[in-house]
Amino acid sequence: MSSAIFRTSRRHFGFSLCGFPLAWTAMARQAVSGPWNAPARVARVYLAAPKVHWPKPTLDVAAEVKAVEERIAEVGLKHAAHVQLVGGEILSSEQEVRPWLAAMGELDGVLIIPVAQPTPALRALVDALEVPALFFSRPYATHAWSSIAGWRAAEKKLEVVAGSSYGDLDPYMRMFHTVRHLRKSKVLVGAATPQSREAAAAAYQKHFGTQFRFLAGPDFRQAFEAVGEKEARQEAEAFVRGAVRVVEPSPREILDGVRFYLALKNLLHREEANAITIDCFGSLAANTLPGYPCIAWSRFNDAGLYGVCEGDLASTMTQILVTSFSGMPGFVSDPVFDASRNEVIHAHCVSATRMLGINGPASPYLIRNHLETNEGAVLQVLMPADETVTVARFTDPQRMLLSTAEVIDAVRDSDRGCRSQIRTRVSDAEKWLNHFTAGLHRVVFYGDHVRNVERMGRLMGFQVVREL
Secondary structure: OOHHHHHHHHHHHOOOOOOOOHHHHHHHHOOOOOHHHOOEEEEEEEEOOOOOOEOOOOOOHHHHHHHHHHHHHHHHHHOOOOEEEEEEEEEOOHHHHHHHHHHHOOOOEEEEEEOOEOOOOHHHHHHHOOOOEEEEEOOOOOOHHHHHHHHHHOOOOEEEEEOOOHHHHHHHHHHHHHHHHHHHOEEEEEOOOOHHHHHHHHHHHHHHOOEEEEEOHHHHHHHHHOOOHHHHHHHHHHHHHOOOOEOOOOHHHHHHHHHHHHHHHHHHHHHOOOEEEEOOOOOOOHHHOOOOOHHHHHHHHHOOOEEEHHHOHHHHHHHHHHHHHHOOOOEEEEEEEEHHHOEEEEEEOOOOOOOOOOOOOOOOEEEEEEOOOOEEEEEEEOOOOOOEEEEEEEEEOOEEEEEEEEEEEEEOOOOOOOOEEEEEEOOOHHHHHHOOOOOOOEEEEEOOOHHHHHHHHHHHOOEEEEOO
Protein backbone atom coordinates (compact mmCIF):
# COMPACT_ATOMS: atom_id res chain seq x y z
CA MET A 1 0.00 0.00 0.00
CA SER A 2 1.42 3.36 -0.95
CA SER A 3 1.97 5.88 1.80
CA ALA A 4 -0.22 8.38 -0.09
CA ILE A 5 -3.20 6.05 -0.04
CA PHE A 6 -2.57 5.26 3.61
CA ARG A 7 -2.48 8.92 4.55
CA THR A 8 -5.64 9.59 2.56
CA SER A 9 -7.38 6.75 4.34
CA ARG A 10 -6.39 8.00 7.77
CA ARG A 11 -7.31 11.60 6.96
CA HIS A 12 -10.76 10.79 5.64
CA PHE A 13 -11.77 8.00 7.99
CA GLY A 14 -9.38 7.93 10.90
CA PHE A 15 -8.65 4.34 9.88
CA SER A 16 -6.33 2.38 12.15
CA LEU A 17 -5.21 -0.97 10.74
CA CYS A 18 -4.92 -2.80 14.04
CA GLY A 19 -6.79 -6.10 13.68
CA PHE A 20 -10.39 -7.28 13.82
CA PRO A 21 -12.59 -4.90 15.82
CA LEU A 22 -15.13 -6.61 18.02
CA ALA A 23 -18.04 -4.48 16.82
CA TRP A 24 -17.51 -5.31 13.14
CA THR A 25 -16.91 -9.00 13.81
CA ALA A 26 -20.07 -9.33 15.91
CA MET A 27 -22.12 -7.53 13.28
CA ALA A 28 -20.78 -9.69 10.47
CA ARG A 29 -21.61 -12.94 12.28
CA GLN A 30 -25.12 -12.01 13.39
CA ALA A 31 -27.30 -13.78 10.85
CA VAL A 32 -30.75 -12.37 10.26
CA SER A 33 -33.18 -14.72 11.96
CA GLY A 34 -36.09 -16.15 10.04
CA PRO A 35 -38.15 -19.25 9.37
CA TRP A 36 -35.23 -20.79 7.44
CA ASN A 37 -33.34 -21.22 10.73
CA ALA A 38 -36.19 -22.76 12.75
CA PRO A 39 -36.00 -26.49 13.55
CA ALA A 40 -37.40 -28.81 10.92
CA ARG A 41 -40.68 -30.46 11.83
CA VAL A 42 -40.21 -34.21 11.31
CA ALA A 43 -42.87 -36.85 11.98
CA ARG A 44 -41.79 -40.31 13.09
CA VAL A 45 -44.09 -43.17 12.23
CA TYR A 46 -43.92 -46.91 12.98
CA LEU A 47 -45.10 -49.61 10.58
CA ALA A 48 -46.40 -53.08 11.47
CA ALA A 49 -49.36 -55.25 10.51
CA PRO A 50 -51.90 -56.41 13.14
CA LYS A 51 -50.37 -59.87 12.79
CA VAL A 52 -46.62 -60.16 12.19
CA HIS A 53 -44.43 -63.05 11.05
CA TRP A 54 -40.93 -61.49 10.86
CA PRO A 55 -38.67 -61.32 12.79
CA LYS A 56 -40.88 -63.66 14.84
CA PRO A 57 -44.62 -64.24 15.18
CA THR A 58 -44.56 -63.64 18.95
CA LEU A 59 -43.03 -60.14 18.72
CA ASP A 60 -44.66 -57.67 21.11
CA VAL A 61 -45.05 -54.71 18.73
CA ALA A 62 -46.07 -52.21 21.43
CA ALA A 63 -43.07 -53.12 23.60
CA GLU A 64 -40.79 -52.92 20.57
CA VAL A 65 -42.06 -49.43 19.70
CA LYS A 66 -41.64 -48.29 23.29
CA ALA A 67 -38.01 -49.39 23.30
CA VAL A 68 -37.30 -47.66 19.98
CA GLU A 69 -39.08 -44.50 21.14
CA GLU A 70 -36.69 -44.17 24.04
CA ARG A 71 -33.74 -44.18 21.67
CA ILE A 72 -35.40 -41.86 19.16
CA ALA A 73 -36.14 -39.41 21.98
CA GLU A 74 -32.40 -39.30 22.70
CA VAL A 75 -31.73 -38.49 19.04
CA GLY A 76 -34.34 -35.74 19.11
CA LEU A 77 -32.91 -34.21 22.26
CA LYS A 78 -29.40 -34.31 20.85
CA HIS A 79 -30.52 -32.47 17.72
CA ALA A 80 -33.17 -30.19 19.19
CA ALA A 81 -31.61 -27.17 17.47
CA HIS A 82 -32.22 -28.80 14.09
CA VAL A 83 -35.38 -30.89 14.39
CA GLN A 84 -38.64 -31.09 16.28
CA LEU A 85 -39.81 -34.70 16.29
CA VAL A 86 -43.59 -35.18 16.30
CA GLY A 87 -45.92 -38.11 15.77
CA GLY A 88 -44.91 -41.56 16.97
CA GLU A 89 -48.02 -43.51 15.94
CA ILE A 90 -48.16 -47.05 14.55
CA LEU A 91 -49.73 -47.48 11.10
CA SER A 92 -50.97 -50.97 10.31
CA SER A 93 -53.03 -50.42 7.15
CA GLU A 94 -52.95 -48.22 4.07
CA GLN A 95 -56.31 -46.67 5.04
CA GLU A 96 -54.64 -45.03 8.05
CA VAL A 97 -52.04 -43.17 6.01
CA ARG A 98 -53.85 -40.08 4.75
CA PRO A 99 -55.71 -39.37 8.02
CA TRP A 100 -52.39 -39.64 9.84
CA LEU A 101 -50.68 -37.22 7.45
CA ALA A 102 -53.54 -34.77 7.75
CA ALA A 103 -53.27 -34.91 11.54
CA MET A 104 -49.53 -34.17 11.37
CA GLY A 105 -50.03 -30.86 9.58
CA GLU A 106 -47.10 -29.07 7.92
CA LEU A 107 -43.99 -31.25 7.86
CA ASP A 108 -40.46 -30.95 6.56
CA GLY A 109 -39.81 -34.68 6.60
CA VAL A 110 -40.87 -38.09 7.83
CA LEU A 111 -38.84 -40.71 9.70
CA ILE A 112 -40.26 -44.13 8.78
CA ILE A 113 -39.44 -46.92 11.24
CA PRO A 114 -40.64 -50.43 10.34
CA VAL A 115 -41.16 -52.63 13.36
CA ALA A 116 -42.03 -55.99 11.81
CA GLN A 117 -42.99 -57.69 8.58
CA PRO A 118 -45.36 -57.17 6.84
CA THR A 119 -45.70 -53.37 6.51
CA PRO A 120 -49.00 -52.91 4.63
CA ALA A 121 -49.04 -49.12 5.06
CA LEU A 122 -45.63 -48.50 3.52
CA ARG A 123 -46.47 -48.23 -0.19
CA ALA A 124 -49.45 -45.98 0.48
CA LEU A 125 -47.30 -43.80 2.71
CA VAL A 126 -44.52 -43.45 0.14
CA ASP A 127 -47.06 -42.57 -2.56
CA ALA A 128 -48.78 -39.98 -0.37
CA LEU A 129 -45.68 -38.18 0.90
CA GLU A 130 -44.92 -34.69 -0.41
CA VAL A 131 -41.83 -34.26 1.77
CA PRO A 132 -38.54 -36.20 1.96
CA ALA A 133 -38.52 -39.35 4.07
CA LEU A 134 -35.86 -41.44 5.80
CA PHE A 135 -36.46 -45.19 6.12
CA PHE A 136 -34.66 -46.46 9.24
CA SER A 137 -34.38 -50.23 9.01
CA ARG A 138 -33.00 -51.90 12.12
CA PRO A 139 -31.62 -55.44 11.68
CA TYR A 140 -34.37 -58.07 11.42
CA ALA A 141 -37.15 -55.46 11.50
CA THR A 142 -38.31 -55.83 7.89
CA HIS A 143 -37.51 -56.85 4.32
CA ALA A 144 -39.05 -53.66 2.95
CA TRP A 145 -35.69 -51.94 2.62
CA SER A 146 -35.32 -53.92 -0.61
CA SER A 147 -37.95 -51.70 -2.29
CA ILE A 148 -36.39 -48.32 -1.47
CA ALA A 149 -33.95 -48.05 -4.39
CA GLY A 150 -36.72 -48.84 -6.87
CA TRP A 151 -39.03 -46.22 -5.44
CA ARG A 152 -36.20 -43.69 -5.46
CA ALA A 153 -35.61 -44.47 -9.15
CA ALA A 154 -39.27 -43.53 -9.61
CA GLU A 155 -38.38 -40.07 -8.27
CA LYS A 156 -39.49 -40.56 -4.68
CA LYS A 157 -37.52 -38.44 -2.20
CA LEU A 158 -36.51 -41.33 -0.02
CA GLU A 159 -33.30 -42.38 1.73
CA VAL A 160 -32.60 -45.59 3.63
CA VAL A 161 -30.43 -46.30 6.66
CA ALA A 162 -29.98 -49.93 7.66
CA GLY A 163 -28.14 -50.54 10.91
CA SER A 164 -28.28 -51.06 14.64
CA SER A 165 -26.69 -47.72 15.59
CA TYR A 166 -29.02 -44.82 16.28
CA GLY A 167 -26.00 -42.62 15.72
CA ASP A 168 -26.49 -43.31 12.01
CA LEU A 169 -29.46 -40.95 12.22
CA ASP A 170 -27.33 -37.99 13.36
CA PRO A 171 -26.41 -36.50 9.96
CA TYR A 172 -29.97 -36.85 8.74
CA MET A 173 -31.33 -34.67 11.51
CA ARG A 174 -29.26 -31.81 10.13
CA MET A 175 -30.29 -32.79 6.60
CA PHE A 176 -33.95 -32.43 7.54
CA HIS A 177 -33.05 -28.96 8.81
CA THR A 178 -31.50 -28.27 5.39
CA VAL A 179 -34.74 -29.43 3.73
CA ARG A 180 -36.60 -26.81 5.75
CA HIS A 181 -33.87 -24.22 5.21
CA LEU A 182 -34.22 -24.55 1.45
CA ARG A 183 -38.01 -24.58 1.62
CA LYS A 184 -38.16 -21.44 3.75
CA SER A 185 -35.33 -19.52 2.09
CA LYS A 186 -36.02 -16.50 -0.09
CA VAL A 187 -33.60 -15.25 -2.73
CA LEU A 188 -33.56 -11.68 -4.00
CA VAL A 189 -32.34 -11.53 -7.60
CA GLY A 190 -31.10 -8.25 -9.07
CA ALA A 191 -31.52 -8.22 -12.85
CA ALA A 192 -32.77 -5.67 -15.35
CA THR A 193 -33.92 -8.55 -17.57
CA PRO A 194 -35.37 -11.16 -15.21
CA GLN A 195 -36.78 -13.24 -18.08
CA SER A 196 -33.42 -14.96 -18.52
CA ARG A 197 -33.58 -16.36 -14.98
CA GLU A 198 -37.29 -16.82 -14.34
CA ALA A 199 -37.42 -20.39 -15.66
CA ALA A 200 -34.51 -21.50 -13.47
CA ALA A 201 -36.04 -19.81 -10.43
CA ALA A 202 -39.37 -21.54 -11.06
CA ALA A 203 -37.64 -24.93 -11.39
CA TYR A 204 -35.73 -24.53 -8.10
CA GLN A 205 -38.88 -23.31 -6.37
CA LYS A 206 -40.87 -26.31 -7.59
CA HIS A 207 -38.24 -28.82 -6.45
CA PHE A 208 -37.06 -27.29 -3.16
CA GLY A 209 -39.74 -24.73 -2.27
CA THR A 210 -37.28 -21.81 -2.29
CA GLN A 211 -38.88 -18.42 -2.99
CA PHE A 212 -37.45 -15.85 -5.44
CA ARG A 213 -38.11 -12.15 -5.91
CA PHE A 214 -36.66 -10.08 -8.73
CA LEU A 215 -35.46 -6.53 -8.12
CA ALA A 216 -34.28 -3.81 -10.51
CA GLY A 217 -31.75 -0.98 -10.39
CA PRO A 218 -34.06 1.64 -8.80
CA ASP A 219 -34.74 -0.74 -5.88
CA PHE A 220 -31.04 -0.79 -5.04
CA ARG A 221 -30.57 2.94 -5.50
CA GLN A 222 -33.50 3.68 -3.20
CA ALA A 223 -32.17 1.30 -0.53
CA PHE A 224 -28.70 2.87 -0.79
CA GLU A 225 -30.00 6.42 -0.37
CA ALA A 226 -31.98 5.36 2.71
CA VAL A 227 -28.72 4.57 4.56
CA GLY A 228 -27.18 7.58 6.25
CA GLU A 229 -23.60 8.37 5.37
CA LYS A 230 -22.71 8.79 9.05
CA GLU A 231 -23.83 5.22 9.81
CA ALA A 232 -21.93 3.92 6.81
CA ARG A 233 -18.80 5.83 7.82
CA GLN A 234 -18.78 4.19 11.26
CA GLU A 235 -19.04 0.74 9.72
CA ALA A 236 -16.37 1.59 7.14
CA GLU A 237 -13.98 2.60 9.90
CA ALA A 238 -14.48 -0.77 11.58
CA PHE A 239 -14.08 -2.57 8.27
CA VAL A 240 -10.75 -0.92 7.56
CA ARG A 241 -9.46 -1.40 11.10
CA GLY A 242 -9.99 -5.12 10.58
CA ALA A 243 -7.89 -5.25 7.40
CA VAL A 244 -4.23 -6.10 7.05
CA ARG A 245 -4.01 -3.02 4.84
CA VAL A 246 -5.79 -0.98 2.19
CA VAL A 247 -4.17 -1.13 -1.23
CA GLU A 248 -5.99 0.51 -4.18
CA PRO A 249 -9.49 1.68 -3.18
CA SER A 250 -10.21 5.29 -2.33
CA PRO A 251 -12.05 6.14 0.88
CA ARG A 252 -15.14 6.93 -1.22
CA GLU A 253 -15.10 3.50 -2.89
CA ILE A 254 -14.82 1.82 0.51
CA LEU A 255 -17.57 3.99 1.97
CA ASP A 256 -19.92 3.30 -0.95
CA GLY A 257 -19.26 -0.45 -0.71
CA VAL A 258 -20.03 -0.52 3.01
CA ARG A 259 -23.07 1.72 2.57
CA PHE A 260 -24.34 -0.65 -0.13
CA TYR A 261 -23.81 -3.56 2.27
CA LEU A 262 -26.02 -1.84 4.85
CA ALA A 263 -28.59 -1.09 2.14
CA LEU A 264 -28.70 -4.72 1.02
CA LYS A 265 -28.90 -5.89 4.61
CA ASN A 266 -31.95 -3.65 5.06
CA LEU A 267 -33.45 -5.07 1.86
CA LEU A 268 -33.06 -8.62 3.15
CA HIS A 269 -34.77 -7.63 6.39
CA ARG A 270 -37.62 -5.83 4.61
CA GLU A 271 -38.22 -8.68 2.18
CA GLU A 272 -37.79 -11.39 4.85
CA ALA A 273 -35.10 -12.96 2.67
CA ASN A 274 -31.79 -14.60 3.50
CA ALA A 275 -30.05 -14.64 0.10
CA ILE A 276 -29.28 -12.16 -2.64
CA THR A 277 -27.52 -12.26 -5.99
CA ILE A 278 -27.12 -9.45 -8.52
CA ASP A 279 -26.27 -9.68 -12.22
CA CYS A 280 -23.29 -7.42 -11.57
CA PHE A 281 -21.46 -8.32 -14.80
CA GLY A 282 -24.56 -8.11 -16.98
CA SER A 283 -27.83 -6.23 -16.92
CA LEU A 284 -26.99 -4.49 -13.61
CA ALA A 285 -23.25 -4.03 -14.06
CA ALA A 286 -21.39 -3.18 -10.88
CA ASN A 287 -20.33 0.25 -12.11
CA THR A 288 -23.99 1.19 -12.59
CA LEU A 289 -24.86 0.30 -9.00
CA PRO A 290 -24.44 2.80 -6.14
CA GLY A 291 -21.57 0.71 -4.78
CA TYR A 292 -19.82 -2.56 -5.50
CA PRO A 293 -21.70 -5.42 -3.77
CA CYS A 294 -18.55 -7.46 -3.01
CA ILE A 295 -18.15 -6.32 0.61
CA ALA A 296 -21.79 -7.17 1.23
CA TRP A 297 -21.38 -10.67 -0.20
CA SER A 298 -18.42 -11.35 2.08
CA ARG A 299 -20.22 -10.12 5.17
CA PHE A 300 -23.43 -12.00 4.43
CA ASN A 301 -21.56 -15.26 3.84
CA ASP A 302 -19.65 -14.79 7.10
CA ALA A 303 -22.97 -14.45 8.92
CA GLY A 304 -24.77 -17.51 7.57
CA LEU A 305 -26.67 -15.52 4.97
CA TYR A 306 -25.95 -15.73 1.25
CA GLY A 307 -24.45 -13.14 -1.09
CA VAL A 308 -23.61 -14.57 -4.49
CA CYS A 309 -21.96 -13.06 -7.56
CA GLU A 310 -23.33 -12.42 -11.02
CA GLY A 311 -26.99 -13.35 -10.61
CA ASP A 312 -25.96 -17.02 -10.54
CA LEU A 313 -28.98 -18.98 -9.29
CA ALA A 314 -27.27 -22.38 -9.58
CA SER A 315 -24.38 -21.27 -7.37
CA THR A 316 -26.82 -19.60 -4.97
CA MET A 317 -28.80 -22.81 -4.52
CA THR A 318 -25.59 -24.83 -4.19
CA GLN A 319 -24.41 -22.51 -1.46
CA ILE A 320 -27.73 -22.55 0.42
CA LEU A 321 -27.78 -26.36 0.45
CA VAL A 322 -24.18 -27.06 1.44
CA THR A 323 -23.72 -24.14 3.85
CA SER A 324 -26.95 -24.85 5.71
CA PHE A 325 -25.81 -28.43 6.31
CA SER A 326 -22.08 -27.95 6.88
CA GLY A 327 -21.88 -24.48 8.40
CA MET A 328 -19.16 -23.66 5.83
CA PRO A 329 -19.56 -20.56 3.64
CA GLY A 330 -19.25 -21.07 -0.09
CA PHE A 331 -16.62 -19.44 -2.29
CA VAL A 332 -17.97 -18.97 -5.83
CA SER A 333 -14.96 -19.34 -8.11
CA ASP A 334 -13.68 -19.12 -11.64
CA PRO A 335 -11.47 -22.25 -11.95
CA VAL A 336 -8.08 -21.78 -13.61
CA PHE A 337 -6.50 -25.03 -14.82
CA ASP A 338 -2.80 -25.88 -14.76
CA ALA A 339 -2.98 -29.48 -15.95
CA SER A 340 0.80 -29.74 -16.22
CA ARG A 341 0.96 -29.46 -12.40
CA ASN A 342 -2.34 -31.28 -11.77
CA GLU A 343 -3.59 -28.10 -10.12
CA VAL A 344 -6.65 -25.87 -10.27
CA ILE A 345 -6.63 -22.32 -8.98
CA HIS A 346 -9.99 -21.08 -7.69
CA ALA A 347 -10.26 -17.32 -8.06
CA HIS A 348 -12.88 -14.63 -7.46
CA CYS A 349 -13.13 -11.12 -6.06
CA VAL A 350 -15.60 -12.21 -3.37
CA SER A 351 -14.80 -14.47 -0.43
CA ALA A 352 -16.03 -14.92 3.11
CA THR A 353 -13.37 -14.58 5.79
CA ARG A 354 -14.73 -17.50 7.84
CA MET A 355 -14.18 -20.24 5.30
CA LEU A 356 -13.44 -22.77 8.07
CA GLY A 357 -16.95 -22.26 9.45
CA ILE A 358 -19.41 -19.51 10.26
CA ASN A 359 -18.53 -19.89 13.94
CA GLY A 360 -14.83 -20.42 13.24
CA PRO A 361 -11.82 -18.13 13.02
CA ALA A 362 -11.61 -15.37 10.45
CA SER A 363 -8.81 -15.24 7.89
CA PRO A 364 -6.89 -12.00 7.35
CA TYR A 365 -7.98 -9.80 4.47
CA LEU A 366 -6.70 -6.90 2.43
CA ILE A 367 -8.96 -4.24 0.95
CA ARG A 368 -8.41 -4.17 -2.81
CA ASN A 369 -10.20 -2.93 -5.89
CA HIS A 370 -12.04 -5.29 -8.21
CA LEU A 371 -9.24 -6.64 -10.39
CA GLU A 372 -11.20 -7.00 -13.62
CA THR A 373 -12.53 -3.43 -13.51
CA ASN A 374 -9.87 -1.62 -11.44
CA GLU A 375 -12.49 0.09 -9.30
CA GLY A 376 -14.70 -0.49 -6.28
CA ALA A 377 -13.70 -2.17 -3.03
CA VAL A 378 -13.43 -5.92 -2.37
CA LEU A 379 -11.76 -8.24 0.13
CA GLN A 380 -8.68 -10.22 -0.78
CA VAL A 381 -8.99 -13.04 1.72
CA LEU A 382 -5.92 -15.11 2.58
CA MET A 383 -7.70 -18.42 2.93
CA PRO A 384 -6.30 -21.40 4.87
CA ALA A 385 -4.02 -23.98 3.23
CA ASP A 386 -3.49 -27.72 3.87
CA GLU A 387 -7.22 -28.38 3.88
CA THR A 388 -9.56 -30.59 1.87
CA VAL A 389 -12.26 -28.72 -0.02
CA THR A 390 -15.45 -29.82 -1.74
CA VAL A 391 -16.21 -28.24 -5.11
CA ALA A 392 -19.86 -28.28 -6.16
CA ARG A 393 -22.48 -26.81 -8.47
CA PHE A 394 -26.09 -27.55 -9.32
CA THR A 395 -26.64 -27.87 -13.05
CA ASP A 396 -30.38 -27.88 -12.42
CA PRO A 397 -32.59 -28.92 -9.46
CA GLN A 398 -32.18 -32.63 -10.31
CA ARG A 399 -28.39 -32.74 -10.71
CA MET A 400 -25.30 -31.58 -8.83
CA LEU A 401 -21.65 -31.83 -9.88
CA LEU A 402 -19.19 -32.65 -7.12
CA SER A 403 -15.45 -33.13 -6.58
CA THR A 404 -12.76 -32.66 -3.94
CA ALA A 405 -9.32 -31.06 -3.89
CA GLU A 406 -6.49 -30.25 -1.50
CA VAL A 407 -5.63 -26.59 -0.86
CA ILE A 408 -1.91 -26.04 -1.35
CA ASP A 409 -1.85 -22.36 -0.46
CA ALA A 410 -3.50 -18.97 -0.91
CA VAL A 411 -2.28 -17.02 -3.92
CA ARG A 412 -1.23 -13.69 -2.42
CA ASP A 413 0.50 -11.63 -5.13
CA SER A 414 -1.18 -12.41 -8.44
CA ASP A 415 -2.13 -9.44 -10.61
CA ARG A 416 -4.21 -11.66 -12.90
CA GLY A 417 -7.66 -13.14 -12.54
CA CYS A 418 -9.38 -12.18 -9.28
CA ARG A 419 -8.34 -10.94 -5.84
CA SER A 420 -9.02 -13.99 -3.63
CA GLN A 421 -7.36 -17.15 -4.91
CA ILE A 422 -6.46 -20.60 -3.62
CA ARG A 423 -4.25 -23.10 -5.43
CA THR A 424 -5.50 -26.69 -5.19
CA ARG A 425 -4.23 -30.09 -6.20
CA VAL A 426 -6.76 -32.45 -7.79
CA SER A 427 -6.70 -36.13 -8.69
CA ASP A 428 -6.79 -35.61 -12.47
CA ALA A 429 -6.88 -32.04 -13.77
CA GLU A 430 -6.73 -33.11 -17.42
CA LYS A 431 -9.74 -35.40 -17.03
CA TRP A 432 -11.75 -32.64 -15.37
CA LEU A 433 -10.70 -30.14 -18.01
CA ASN A 434 -11.81 -32.40 -20.85
CA HIS A 435 -15.19 -33.14 -19.27
CA PHE A 436 -15.93 -29.69 -17.81
CA THR A 437 -19.56 -28.65 -18.37
CA ALA A 438 -22.38 -26.56 -16.89
CA GLY A 439 -20.86 -23.11 -17.02
CA LEU A 440 -17.72 -21.66 -15.49
CA HIS A 441 -18.58 -21.19 -11.83
CA ARG A 442 -17.95 -23.76 -9.11
CA VAL A 443 -18.59 -23.27 -5.38
CA VAL A 444 -15.79 -24.23 -2.98
CA PHE A 445 -16.50 -25.35 0.59
CA TYR A 446 -13.82 -26.27 3.12
CA GLY A 447 -14.13 -29.88 4.30
CA ASP A 448 -15.03 -33.14 2.58
CA HIS A 449 -18.83 -33.12 2.27
CA VAL A 450 -19.18 -35.57 -0.63
CA ARG A 451 -20.78 -38.45 1.26
CA ASN A 452 -23.30 -36.21 3.00
CA VAL A 453 -24.19 -34.37 -0.20
CA GLU A 454 -24.80 -37.75 -1.85
CA ARG A 455 -27.09 -38.65 1.05
CA MET A 456 -28.91 -35.35 0.67
CA GLY A 457 -29.29 -36.05 -3.02
CA ARG A 458 -31.12 -39.30 -2.28
CA LEU A 459 -33.20 -37.65 0.44
CA MET A 460 -34.13 -34.59 -1.62
CA GLY A 461 -34.33 -36.09 -5.07
CA PHE A 462 -31.30 -34.91 -7.01
CA GLN A 463 -28.53 -36.87 -8.68
CA VAL A 464 -24.91 -36.32 -7.58
CA VAL A 465 -22.33 -36.67 -10.35
CA ARG A 466 -18.66 -36.93 -9.42
CA GLU A 467 -16.60 -34.69 -11.70
CA LEU A 468 -13.42 -36.24 -10.28
